[in-house]
Amino acid sequence: MPKEDHSLENPGKKGFQEKLLKGQERKFLTLNKRLIIFFFFLLLSILLWFLTVLNKDYNTILSYPLRYVKIPKELVLMNNAVNHLDLDIQSRGFTLLRLKMQSKLYPLSLDVNSFSLQSVPGDTPIILYLVTDLIIGKLQQQLTSDIRIRSALPDTLFLLLTEKYTKNVPIRLDLDLEFERQYMKVGKIKIIPDSVRVSGPGNVIDTLAFISTIYKKVTGIKRNVTMDLDLKPTDRVEYSIQGVIATIPVEKFTEESIKIPIEVKNIPDGLFLRTFPTNVEVTYRVGLSDYKKVNEHMFSAVLDYSAKESSIGNKLEVQLVKAPEYVQVTSFSPKSVEYIIEK
Numbered sequence: 001m002p003k004e005d006h007s008l009e010n011p012g013k014k015g016f017q018e019k020l021l022k023g024q025e026r027k028f029l030t031l032n033k034r035l036i037i038f039f040f041f042l043l044l045s046i047l048l049w050f051l052t053v054l055n056k057d058y059n060t061i062l063s064y065p066l067r068y069v070k071i072p073k074e075l076v077l078m079n080n081a082v083n084h085l086d087l088d089i090q091s092r093g094f095t096l097l098r099l100k101m102q103s104k105l106y107p108l109s110l111d112v113n114s115f116s117l118q119s120v121p122g123d124t125p126i127i128l129y130l131v132t133d134l135i136i137g138k139l140q141q142q143l144t145s146d147i148r149i150r151s152a153l154p155d156t157l158f159l160l161l162t163e164k165y166t167k168n169v170p171i172r173l174d175l176d177l178e179f180e181r182q183y184m185k186v187g188k189i190k191i192i193p194d195s196v197r198v199s200g201p202g203n204v205i206d207t208l209a210f211i212s213t214i215y216k217k218v219t220g221i222k223r224n225v226t227m228d229l230d231l232k233p234t235d236r237v238e239y240s241i242q243g244v245i246a247t248i249p250v251e252k253f254t255e256e257s258i259k260i261p262i263e264v265k266n267i268p269d270g271l272f273l274r275t276f277p278t279n280v281e282v283t284y285r286v287g288l289s290d291y292k293k294v295n296e297h298m299f300s301a302v303l304d305y306s307a308k309e310s311s312i313g314n315k316l317e318v319q320l321v322k323a324p325e326y327v328q329v330t331s332f333s334p335k336s337v338e339y340i341i342e343k
Contacts, residue, residue, distance in 0.1 A: 059150070060096055062087045064139060065107040068159070072112075077236060078125045078160040078201045085132060087139065088150040095146045108139060115159060126161040165202040168195045171244055172210040173229065180222040182252055186287035187326045190247040196231065197240035204236055213244065224250050251287035255330070258282050260299045262318060262337065267305040272342040275303070277334070280318055285328040298324045303337065314338050 063084045071077065085108075091099075115128035132152045140149055171191055179185070196211050213229040225248040231239055259279045267273055280301045286294055300322035308316060315336045323329050 056093055057090060058093055058096055059088065059090050062089050062099070065105055066157075067107040067109050068112055069109045070111050070113055071161070074164055075126070075161040076164040076200055076238075078162040078203075079158075080235070081159055082154060082157055085139070086153045088152070089143075089147050090150055091147040095144065099143075099147070106142065108135065108142060110135070110157075112159065112161075115157075118158075124162055128159040128161065130157045131155065132157060162201050164199050165205040166197060166199045167205060167208075168197050169208050170195050170210050171231070172212050173246055174212045174215045174232070175246075176215070176217040177221060177248065178217070178219040179250070180220055183222045183250055184253040184285055184287065184328055186249045186251045186253075186290065189249075192245045192247075193241065194244075198234070198237050199240075200234075200237035204234070208234070208237070211239070213246075218248075221248070221250055224248065251289060253285040253287050253328075254291060255283065255285050256291075256294070258284070258294070258296055258299065260296045260301055263300065263302045265302050265304055270343060271305075273305060273339050274342060275316075275337045275339045277337060280320070280332050280334060282320065282323075282332040283330050284323070285330060286324075287326060290324075290326045294324060294327060298322070301332065303339075 064087050065084050066082065068077070068081060089096075110130070112128065115130045117126070118129050119125070119127040132155055136149055136152060139152070140147075143149070171194055173189060173191065175189075177185065198205060198208060198211065211234065212232045214232050216227070216229060218225060218227070227246055227248075228243055229246055230243045231241070259281050261279055262275050262277075264273045264275070282299055282301075284294075299320070301318055301320050303316040303318050305316075315338055317336045318332075318334065320329065320332050
């Protein structure tokens with residue numbers, strides 16, 4: 001008996017399914033076209049509204065930077081002078097938007113010699129002033145003609161000038177150093193130059209004991225490191241240099257211990273203080289090249305007899321007051337010792 005050919009069954013049903021799919025595709029395409037048209041007109045209406053809004057006049061506050069020039073060489077600003085003016089400006093939205101989008105405004109340079117003298121000649125500090133209405137024209141020139149300046153605050157600029165003082169101060173490094181395992185700093189860090197000449201108001205210069213470098217962290221150190229470091233700025237102070245070169249000597253180290261005798265200071269004549277124990281053990285790290293140099297005479301551990309009145313119990317604190325600069329002391333023991341006084 002011949003087999004039935006199922007591929008020829010229900011031709012009407014297959015045609016109906018194809019028509020249904022085509023109908024769904026047409027509906028989907030029609031819906032997409034409608035959405036595209038809707039969003040096009042929505043965006044167009046938003047754009048037209050935006051353009052209409054930006055075409056109107058608006059008022060806003062603009063912070064405009066100032067710079068003081070031609071200060072006499074023998075004088076310096078004593079106060080934190082106003083470094084910007086708050087301008088009340090009016091312009092169209094397009095212009096204000098473009099102005100706000102500018103990354104930086106070019107400062108208005110003010111010649112100190114154009115300021116009026118308020119103090120009596122010869123007085124210190126010298127007090128100068130300038131009415132800001134007098135510089136509105138200069139500001140207007142630096143802005144576009146589409147912008148109108150209505151007013152400026154503060155209405156008067158005051159400058160306090162005083163005699164410039166100078167002195168040399170040492171440079172202090174602000175470094176965070178992390179060494180590779182078995183490596184250490186050996187000796188002092190070399191700084192070139194090791195001092196800076198500072199200039200500024202006397203009340204500021206007198207307080208400066210040192211100038212720091214800008215903080216820097218260095219990791220993974222296992223060889224000598226040379227780096228350029230910038231100096232940390234100080235308000236109203238000028239530097240003769242802006243940076244230094246620092247060289248860090250680095251070497252592999254070994255760890256050792258050494259016993260040193262305890263010395264007693266400030267003990268009255270005729271008395272003898274005996275400690276238990278009589279030595280302290282110092283543990284230190286030293287570079288391999290300096291290993292053979294180290295001996296007990298390079299260290300000093302002392303206790304202060306005059307501190308016995310404030311001590312707790314029958315013990316005095318031991319202080320390690322001397323060690324070679326090329327070693328790194330990690331610990332010493334004991335930190336305090338018992339004692340007896342003999343005559």
